[in-house]
Amino acid sequence: MLRLENIDVHYGATQVLWDVSIEVGEGEMVAVMGPNGSGKSTVLKAAMGLKKPSSGRVVLDGEELQGRSATVRPRRGMSIVLERRRLFPRMSVRENIMLGGYARPSAEAHRSFDWVLDLLPEIRPHLDATAGKLSGGQQQMVAIARGLMARPRVLLMDEPFLGLSPAMVKNVFAIMKMINGEGVAILFNEQNAKLSFAMSHRGYLLESGRVVLSGSGEEMLEHPEVKRVYLGVREAVS
Amino acid sequence: MSVAGFLELVINGLISGSIYALIGSGIALIYGTTRVLNFAHGELLMIAGYLVFFFAVTLGWNVFLASLLTLVLVGAIGALIQRVTIAPLLAREDWAFRVIAATIGLSIFLQSGAQLVFGERFQSVPYFFRGVLVLGDLRMPWQRIAIFLIALAIMAVCALILYRTQLGRIVRATAQDAEAALAVGIPSGLVHTSVFVISAVLAGAGAILLSPLISVNPWMGISYLLKGFAVVILGGLGSFGGAVAAGFLLGLIESFSVGFAPTEWRDVIAFTFLIAVIWVRPNGLFSGREA
Amino acid sequence: MTEVFGRRPFLVLALLAAALLVVPFLPLNDYVLHILTVFLIFSVFATGWNLTLGILGLKTLGHHAFFAIGAYLSAITAYYGGVSPWLTVWVGALSAAAAGVFIGFPILRIRSMPHVAIVTLAFAEIVRLVFSNLKDITRGELGFWGIPPFDPITVGDMTVRFGIGNAVGSFALAAVFFLAVHLALLLLLTSRTGLTFLAIRDSETAAESLGIRLSAWKLFAFGVSAAVVGLSGAVYAHYVMILTPTSTAGPEMLITLLAMIIVGGVGRFFGPIAGALLLTVLSEVLREFGDFRMLLYGLVIIVFVFVAPHGIAGLRLGRLRKAERAEPGTAGAT
Numbered sequence: 001m002l003r004l005e006n007i008d009v010h011y012g013a014t015q016v017l018w019d020v021s022i023e024v025g026e027g028e029m030v031a032v033m034g035p036n037g038s039g040k041s042t043v044l045k046a047a048m049g050l051k052k053p054s055s056g057r058v059v060l061d062g063e064e065l066q067g068r069s070a071t072v073r074p075r076r077g078m079s080i081v082l083e084r085r086r087l088f089p090r091m092s093v094r095e096n097i098m099l100g101g102y103a104r105p106s107a108e109a110h111r112s113f114d115w116v117l118d119l120l121p122e123i124r125p126h127l128d129a130t131a132g133k134l135s136g137g138q139q140q141m142v143a144i145a146r147g148l149m150a151r152p153r154v155l156l157m158d159e160p161f162l163g164l165s166p167a168m169v170k171n172v173f174a175i176m177k178m179i180n181g182e183g184v185a186i187l188f189n190e191q192n193a194k195l196s197f198a199m200s201h202r203g204y205l206l207e208s209g210r211v212v213l214s215g216s217g218e219e220m221l222e223h224p225e226v227k228r229v230y231l232g233v234r235e236a237v238s
Numbered sequence: 239m240s241v242a243g244f245l246e247l248v249i250n251g252l253i254s255g256s257i258y259a260l261i262g263s264g265i266a267l268i269y270g271t272t273r274v275l276n277f278a279h280g281e282l283l284m285i286a287g288y289l290v291f292f293f294a295v296t297l298g299w300n301v302f303l304a305s306l307l308t309l310v311l312v313g314a315i316g317a318l319i320q321r322v323t324i325a326p327l328l329a330r331e332d333w334a335f336r337v338i339a340a341t342i343g344l345s346i347f348l349q350s351g352a353q354l355v356f357g358e359r360f361q362s363v364p365y366f367f368r369g370v371l372v373l374g375d376l377r378m379p380w381q382r383i384a385i386f387l388i389a390l391a392i393m394a395v396c397a398l399i400l401y402r403t404q405l406g407r408i409v410r411a412t413a414q415d416a417e418a419a420l421a422v423g424i425p426s427g428l429v430h431t432s433v434f435v436i437s438a439v440l441a442g443a444g445a446i447l448l449s450p451l452i453s454v455n456p457w458m459g460i461s462y463l464l465k466g467f468a469v470v471i472l473g474g475l476g477s478f479g480g481a482v483a484a485g486f487l488l489g490l491i492e493s494f495s496v497g498f499a500p501t502e503w504r505d506v507i508a509f510t511f512l513i514a515v516i517w518v519r520p521n522g523l524f525s526g527r528e529a
Numbered sequence: 530m531t532e533v534f535g536r537r538p539f540l541v542l543a544l545l546a547a548a549l550l551v552v553p554f555l556p557l558n559d560y561v562l563h564i565l566t567v568f569l570i571f572s573v574f575a576t577g578w579n580l581t582l583g584i585l586g587l588k589t590l591g592h593h594a595f596f597a598i599g600a601y602l603s604a605i606t607a608y609y610g611g612v613s614p615w616l617t618v619w620v621g622a623l624s625a626a627a628a629g630v631f632i633g634f635p636i637l638r639i640r641s642m643p644h645v646a647i648v649t650l651a652f653a654e655i656v657r658l659v660f661s662n663l664k665d666i667t668r669g670e671l672g673f674w675g676i677p678p679f680d681p682i683t684v685g686d687m688t689v690r691f692g693i694g695n696a697v698g699s700f701a702l703a704a705v706f707f708l709a710v711h712l713a714l715l716l717l718l719t720s721r722t723g724l725t726f727l728a729i730r731d732s733e734t735a736a737e738s739l740g741i742r743l744s745a746w747k748l749f750a751f752g753v754s755a756a757v758v759g760l761s762g763a764v765y766a767h768y769v770m771i772l773t774p775t776s777t778a779g780p781e782m783l784i785t786l787l788a789m790i791i792v793g794g795v796g797r798f799f800g801p802i803a804g805a806l807l808l809t810v811l812s813e814v815l816r817e818f819g820d821f822r823m824l825l826y827g828l829v830i831i832v833f834v835f836v837a838p839h840g841i842a843g844l845r846l847g848r849l850r851k852a853e854r855a856e857p858g859t860a861g862a863t
Contacts, residue, residue: 050417074423086418088411099411103423146422275643323831332838334642335588339791340834342590346784347827354820460780464654467647475643506658509651516635516648 001026001185002047002078002154007056009042009209016042017209020056024154024187029180031196031217032189033230034206040189041083043206044156047187048080049073060154074103074150083158085143089132093123093142096131100149109149116145119178137168144175148184155179157188161195173199193230197221205230242375247493253382255489256389260444261462262469262481263393264437270476271413271433273334274324277341279441279466280459281348282319286312286442287454288356291363301366305446309439316438317431319344325430345459352456360453385447392443393482396436400478409433413476461505468512474522483524533584533727534798535842538715541799542708549704559696566696568809569703570765573710575789575801577757583796584718585750586730588642590783591632591649592758594656595625597778599759600766601660601667604676607767609666614679618763625759626752628656633751637744640733650783657778667774674771692770699768706764710757715798717753726750730796781823788826791833794840803841 002024009017016039024030034040045051047058049070058065060076073079079100087096097116101109117124123141126134131142140160147155160176161169177199180186190196197203203220205213213223220226265279286308293304323344327336367380400406412419412429420426444462452458469488473480488508495507515523535541552565578592603621607614632652636645660667667673678692679702689698717723725746728736737743766772776782785808793804808829812822837844 048421050421069425070420071423071425074421080421082418082421086415086421088414088418090414091407091410095407099407099419099424100422102408150423269643275646327834330838335795336834336838338588338590338642338646339787340831342784342787343827343830343834345827346780346823347831350821350824350827354824464651468651471644471647475641500662502658502662506655506662509655512651513632513635513648513655516639516644520635520639520644 001061003059004047005057007046007053009046010054020211022204024185027183027185029186029200031200031203032206033193033196038206039209040206041158044158048156077153079147079150079152080156081143081147085139087131087139087142093129093131094127096142097145100146103150112149112151116148120145136163140172154185160188193226245376251490251493253386255486256386257444258465258469258488259482259485260389260440261466262485263478264440265466266470266476266478266481267433267437271409272430274337278344280463281345282312282438282441283445283462284459286445287449287458290446290449291361291454294363309442312442313435313439316434320431320434349456360455362453363449365450472515472523474524480524546708553697562696562700564813566700566703568806569707570761572802572805573707573761574758575786575805577754579790579801580754585726588646589649590646591653593778593782594653595755595758596762597656598628599625599762600772600777603763604766607677614767621763622756622760626756629751629755633748637747653778657774661774670773672771672773676766676770679767784826788830791830792840794842797842800840800842
């Protein structure tokens with residue numbers, strides 16, 4: 001349903017993505033894995049329209065989105081949970097979540113609000129708290145809730161586990177599974193190969209702005225290159 | 239100093255402070271949301287001054303009707319300035335300085351334009367409110383007291399809009415994280431235009447309240463723009479509440495400075511205070527409390 | 530480097546010198562020489578300001594304060610102290626530099642364009658009001674007149690006189706002043722020091738990580754810039770021999786100089802000279818329409834910001850480099 005075709009992205013004169021093509025099918029969980037600076041955040045921002053590709057296409061359900069403002073995406077069923085949560089820090093949790101439904105008519109937004117709180121009941125006690133004062137894990141919940149308010153059919157998640165405690169990572173992991181179980185496709189990125197591919201239907205490996213490998217989650221985990229470079233290094237470290 | 243004399247200084251300080259607060263909070267709102275410094279903000283005062291003079295004196299309309307129409311028009315002009323001169327620059331490299339340069343150019347263009355059209359005549363609007371409040375030794379024209387009260391009311395309405403309406407929420411969201419606001423589908427263009435309208439109305443309200451006390455002339459915006467900027471820096475760049483507080487503080491400082499220095503040194507004292515604060519607290523007096 | 534200086538900066542300066550050398554031998558009347566003299570003085574002002582505005586990338590808006598300080602302090606010392614203007618101009622320049630360091634210190638710690646712009650503008654307003662209010666010394670807005678011109682120089686049996694009314698001498702002095710300042714700045718900027726300035730402009734963080742002491746360098750640049758502008762103010766004072774606070778430190782001065790720099794090209798070494806020439810000549814041509822001068826300047830600034838943001842100096846380069854337009858949203862606010 002979501003396709004990025006041959007995307008090139010520049011920051012000023014520096015090119016950061018070369019000819020990146022990524023596909024997310026209906027209800028799929030797809031991981032973009034890569035080391036620091038490989039450009040995986042840029043892939044998501046380009047998909048969301050927050051970063052304008054210099055060439056290539058972004059297509060959602062056959063509709064060309066490339067060149068259109070980021071603000072049309074939530075109306076087309078696509079939303080993003082940005083890296084490091086990026087809540088509106090001096091607004092309440094309730095206001096943050098409600099703004100996630102900005103693109104929808106108010107009655108629908110209120111229905112979404114109830115649906116989101118049913119999915120993530122642990123937010124309920126904090127609704128009137130100031131978002132910036134919550135812990136990192138709580139903020140991630142709120143950020144996910146805000147992303148779900150648009151009732152997306154595909155949710156982009158930029159480094160959803162960054163800076164979270166191991167227990168919280170598990171929690172967020174479970175929530176992603178649950179959201180995906182509701183039929184929401186998820187495209188996320190993550191540095192950790194095991195975490196990325198074990199939980200996803202398909203995965204892409206990004207190195208220096210290029211897709212170097214792609215396949216199903218198991219294929220990626222079993223791939224000798226991934227094993228040697230990413231899983232091997234990781235085991236040596238831990 | 240007598241009690242009445244002291245009270246008079248306080249009240250005068252609050253009155254000029256309320257004008258500074260109106261202008262400064264508008265500049266702060268724009269800066270906080272769009273990171274733009276609008277050097278043509280003072281000319282919105284000037285335009286509002288001429289408009290209210292035209293409606294209330296030349297056409298002889300009721301002042302409240304004249305004021306209302308002036309506010310509507312000045313808000314529209316604010317939107318026009320944002321759409322035509324500022325929005326197109328935001329997407330370009332080095333936009334922050336380009337916006338400053340372009341709005342400085344616009345400011346002098348509007349001043350000279352007004353001078354050519356209206357000449358150098360200094361025109362005043364008659365008092366809206368007659369009579370003088372007498373409290374013991376204290377005598378204060380109602381017009382001046384009305385400035386303070388109306389300015390407070392306008393700022394309260396503005397705060398209500400910011401904190402209690404959907405428009406206010408999307409303005410604050412954009413101020414706090416522009417990219418995240420874009421990601422949830424908040425159109426930044428609408429937000430930017432809205433804050434320009436709000437701040438133009440705030441400046442216009444200041445000009446209307448001032449118009450009976452000072453004369454309407456092509457250069458009336460200059461000194462208020464500088465004071466507005468000083469207030470924005472003192473209040474912690476981009477903070478609406480900080481700008482309001484700093485506006486009143488600056489008004490009081492100026493009012494009391496007259497107590498120990500000749501009037502022509504008043505602005506020197508005000509701007510020296512600004513520089514002294516920058517030396518000690520570069521982030522302003524009320525930093526940390528933004529929109 | 531070539532973006533700032535062009536390919537052969539010293540050759541350009543030599544050509545300028547040659548052009549200036551020819552001028553006195555042309556059949557020009559005193560009025561034209563006067564305009565050229567004003568142009569030369571304002572070029573130095575514009576170049577001095579461009580040092581912080583364009584080359585260091587610090588968006589200051591109060592350099593007319595340094596012009597006024599240089600002008601008034603030199604004039605006051607010469608008028609009341611009876612000291613020769615040949616010496617007092619240095620008093621003016623040093624005072625301006627001291628003021629530059631004083632005002633530069635607090636704002637340089639903050640990497641915020643609004644702070645820099647507003648505080649420098651407020652400082653200029655303080656300076657204007659102080660000179661305006663010290664009526665016992667400066668006569669305020671009535672004008673400080675009777676400022677002595679530079680003492681005449683006698684070479685053999687020829688005496689060269691200066692000040693307004695002595696067009697050839699004043700032009701020659703302004704030309705020497707113009708060339709000397711630009712040569713000195715060019716030598717400074719193409720040395721290691723200049724490279725440091727450019728490194729700071731291009732990336733403060735990168736410059737800092739290379740071990741460049743940002744604040745000290747910026748303060749130094751600010752001081753140099755203020756001194757150059759102050760010196761131009763002092764030379765101006767002893768040329769026109771009358772000063773008013775508003776004509777030196779008022780908003781029109783800010784607009785005039787900003788227009789010159791923007792038209793010439795912010796951050797191009799020779800840009801402001803071209804801008805100063807163009808606008809000085811233009812405003813003389815349109816002299817009859819005096820009331821329209823500021824209207825025109827405002828319009829010129831707006832048009833150049835939109836159409837030719839790098840000024841005339843950038844027009845040629847701009848065409849070659851259309852391809853690398855910066856992308857939206859990458860420019861910082863500070």
